[in-house]
Amino acid sequence: MKYLHSRNRAILREMISTDFKIRYQGSVLGYFWSLLKPLLLFAILYIIFTYIVPIGKDIEHYPVILLLGVVLWSFFSEVTTVGAGSIVASGDLIRKISIPRYLVVLASSFSAFINLLLSLIVVFTFCLFNGLFPHLSWLLLIPIVLELFAFAVGIAFFLATANVKYRDITYIWEVFLQGGFYASAIIFPISLVPADLRIWFFLNPVVQIIQDARYALVPVEGNVTIWQLVEPWFMKLIPFMIIIAVCVAGGVYFKRRSKYFAEDI
Amino acid sequence: MSDKKDVAIAVKNVHKDFVLPQNKNSSFKQAAVNIVRQNNKTTQHVLNGVSFDIHKGDFFGIVGRNGSGKSTLLKILAGVYSPTQGEVQVNGGITPFIELGVGFNPELSGRDNVFLNGALLGYNRKQVSKMYQEIVEFAELEQFMDQKLKNYSSGMQVRLAFSIAIMARNDILIFDEVLAVGDEAFQAKCMDVFEKYKASGQTVVLVTHDMASVKRFCNRAVFIEDGDVKGLGDPRKIADEYSKSNREVIERNLKNSNESQEVHEQTHLKAVIAKSPLSKRHVYRYGESMKIDIDLSSFPKDAKIESVGVNIFKTSGEHVTGENSRYEIKSPIDLTDTSRLSLEYTLNIKPAKYSLYIEAFKKEGVQAEAISKGFEFIVAQDDDISWSGLVELPHKWRKVK
Numbered sequence: 001m002k003y004l005h006s007r008n009r010a011i012l013r014e015m016i017s018t019d020f021k022i023r024y025q026g027s028v029l030g031y032f033w034s035l036l037k038p039l040l041l042f043a044i045l046y047i048i049f050t051y052i053v054p055i056g057k058d059i060e061h062y063p064v065i066l067l068l069g070v071v072l073w074s075f076f077s078e079v080t081t082v083g084a085g086s087i088v089a090s091g092d093l094i095r096k097i098s099i100p101r102y103l104v105v106l107a108s109s110f111s112a113f114i115n116l117l118l119s120l121i122v123v124f125t126f127c128l129f130n131g132l133f134p135h136l137s138w139l140l141l142i143p144i145v146l147e148l149f150a151f152a153v154g155i156a157f158f159l160a161t162a163n164v165k166y167r168d169i170t171y172i173w174e175v176f177l178q179g180g181f182y183a184s185a186i187i188f189p190i191s192l193v194p195a196d197l198r199i200w201f202f203l204n205p206v207v208q209i210i211q212d213a214r215y216a217l218v219p220v221e222g223n224v225t226i227w228q229l230v231e232p233w234f235m236k237l238i239p240f241m242i243i244i245a246v247c248v249a250g251g252v253y254f255k256r257r258s259k260y261f262a263e264d265i
Numbered sequence: 266m267s268d269k270k271d272v273a274i275a276v277k278n279v280h281k282d283f284v285l286p287q288n289k290n291s292s293f294k295q296a297a298v299n300i301v302r303q304n305n306k307t308t309q310h311v312l313n314g315v316s317f318d319i320h321k322g323d324f325f326g327i328v329g330r331n332g333s334g335k336s337t338l339l340k341i342l343a344g345v346y347s348p349t350q351g352e353v354q355v356n357g358g359i360t361p362f363i364e365l366g367v368g369f370n371p372e373l374s375g376r377d378n379v380f381l382n383g384a385l386l387g388y389n390r391k392q393v394s395k396m397y398q399e400i401v402e403f404a405e406l407e408q409f410m411d412q413k414l415k416n417y418s419s420g421m422q423v424r425l426a427f428s429i430a431i432m433a434r435n436d437i438l439i440f441d442e443v444l445a446v447g448d449e450a451f452q453a454k455c456m457d458v459f460e461k462y463k464a465s466g467q468t469v470v471l472v473t474h475d476m477a478s479v480k481r482f483c484n485r486a487v488f489i490e491d492g493d494v495k496g497l498g499d500p501r502k503i504a505d506e507y508s509k510s511n512r513e514v515i516e517r518n519l520k521n522s523n524e525s526q527e528v529h530e531q532t533h534l535k536a537v538i539a540k541s542p543l544s545k546r547h548v549y550r551y552g553e554s555m556k557i558d559i560d561l562s563s564f565p566k567d568a569k570i571e572s573v574g575v576n577i578f579k580t581s582g583e584h585v586t587g588e589n590s591r592y593e594i595k596s597p598i599d600l601t602d603t604s605r606l607s608l609e610y611t612l613n614i615k616p617a618k619y620s621l622y623i624e625a626f627k628k629e630g631v632q633a634e635a636i637s638k639g640f641e642f643i644v645a646q647d648d649d650i651s652w653s654g655l656v657e658l659p660h661k662w663r664k665v666k
Binding site for chain 2: 006007009010011013014015017018021022025092093094095096097098099259260262263
């Protein structure tokens with residue numbers, strides 16, 4: 001069993017490193033794109049929402065709040081999109097080698113995870129420029145990011161499995177993410193949402209995660225988190241239960257179907 | 266026979282069916298349509314209860330024609346497919362590869378590919394580093410390791426893949442058609458490796474069409490045909506059985522092609538070309554005769570068919586020769602007492618691919634019907650040809666003082 005474990009780790013490692021070597025091949029800026037992509041998206045959103053539709057003007061540390069949201073959302077969307085297509089994309093491998101299939105999905109999500117770590121460096125740099133200095137509460141980002149990772153990977157497993165049979169999945173998910181971007185309070189702080197609507201937003205685990213992350217970096221009143229919602233109390237558990245349910249469903253579905261990936265692709 | 270401990274792979278009554286949807290449900294729309302229409306599926310039985318044991322230390326051959334189910338069987342052995350029914354028990358580690366070079370990434374350098382492939386074989390970086398030199402030397406690719414794989418020739422890729430594959434130290438190794446690739450020098454190296462495996466008692470499963478290597482290396486073999494075990498045991502017998510069955514198929518095909526002379530038809534004009542008596546196909550030897558029958562019986566009896574023309578073109582377009590019946594057969598052709606014209610050529614023409622163009626004329630220059638497509642034949646290369654150019658004209662040499 002131990003042998004198997006180390007063996008899978010080696011495969012995972014090589015797959016991730018391959019992904020990294022190939023990703024920006026032929027581009028002049030290479031890995032900088034990992035940092036530039038969220039920065040450029042941030043710049044566009046920042047200009048729009050500070051000058052054109054000035055919802056962010058009066059919000060404390062709006063750049064940090066916005067950038068953190070963009071970075072976390074990009075991570076979530078990358079893990080789920082790339083993960084959804086991963087099994088089909090490695091069709092050749094799946095059809096001809098009997099490596100554990102979950103490695104393929106995991107490899108794609110770990111690459112995104114490394115990307116996220118790079119992006120977080122940019123976020124921290126932004127914090128310093130914005131007058132926010134390292135604080136113990138920043139450490140809370142670790143469990144928060146892990147929670148987001150778990151949620152995204154659970155979805156990725158589910159979508160990757162479904163995508164083998166129904167290739168529509170990747171397209172549907174793309175549209176779904178477009179909507180999710182607005183439903184996840186990325187560009188505006190959740191405090192702008194009327195209090196009685198807010199509770200519906202918090203049904204979305206991504207909202208809970210992003211708000212917690214924002215609060216960890218910028219602990220101000222405006223950053224409402226799920227923990228400040230008093231009623232109903234069980235509301236606080238719902239995002240976590242959704243995540244657990246998604247992970248279990250994704251895992252079981254994947255495990256059940258993975259035997260047949262080789263012939264279904 | 267042998268005790269249970271000695272069995273490396275036990276294949277027990279393995280069935281494999283593939284459900285083939287008429288239209289693959291790869292979108293929701295099709296899935297929805299198919300739910301409404303239902304049962305748009307056919308089941309293909311690829312393996313129908315295959316059983317055999319591979320013992321530890323066996324050099325085990327799997328032979329069978331293309332489409333016999335042996336690749337499916339191999340995929341089940343390697344764990345890529347799971348059997349529909351029955352089971353496969355594997356004692357010990359088995360190479361997860363069923364094909365060389367799977368997982369190679371063309372965008373990576375040769376070096377990176379060695380590490381990637383090594384990982385798929387179950388080695389970590391450290392272990393691959395240790396055997397790296399050996400792999401590169403065996404593949405004879407020292408100068409190329411930093412180049413991207415996509416710049417390798419296919420032969421180089423195979424060499425690299427095989428060199429990595431033989432580093433595998435699994436209990437059971439699988440090789441599928443490795444001997445079919447690579448040049449002779451490399452094949453000789455493969456043979457050496459196989460000899461070593463054989464001498465060291467390594468369990469190997471070899472899939473090949475090459476009966477000589479089955480006889481040379483294997484101590485046991487199985488012959489799969491149409492999803493069933495056709496024979497199991499002595500590799501010599503199995504190899505002979507396989508060759509015999511292959512010959513039968515070839516002969517059957519030839520016979521079939523012999524029965525049907527090639528016929529081409531227009532509304533009325535019909536031509537039949539008898540196939541070469543030697544090759545039973547449209548391949549003729551130089552100097553052999555070719556007979557073309559032109560059937561005019563479908564024309565109305567009172568149709569005025571002046572003459573029939575036959576032309577030979579090279580497929581590159583050059584007109585080699587043309588004949589018209591009018592110079593030898595009374596024109597117009599009296600269809601009341603002539604139903605066919607027959608023309609026989611002696612093919613004293615250059616070995617190449619040719620096509621026939623057959624036409625019937627109403628009167629001089631006015632075509633009634635023509636057969637222009639599909640009538641092709643080949644004059645085979647022959648070492649004895651003593652002339653050059655397009656045709657050999659009837660000729661005679663004489664010495665004059």
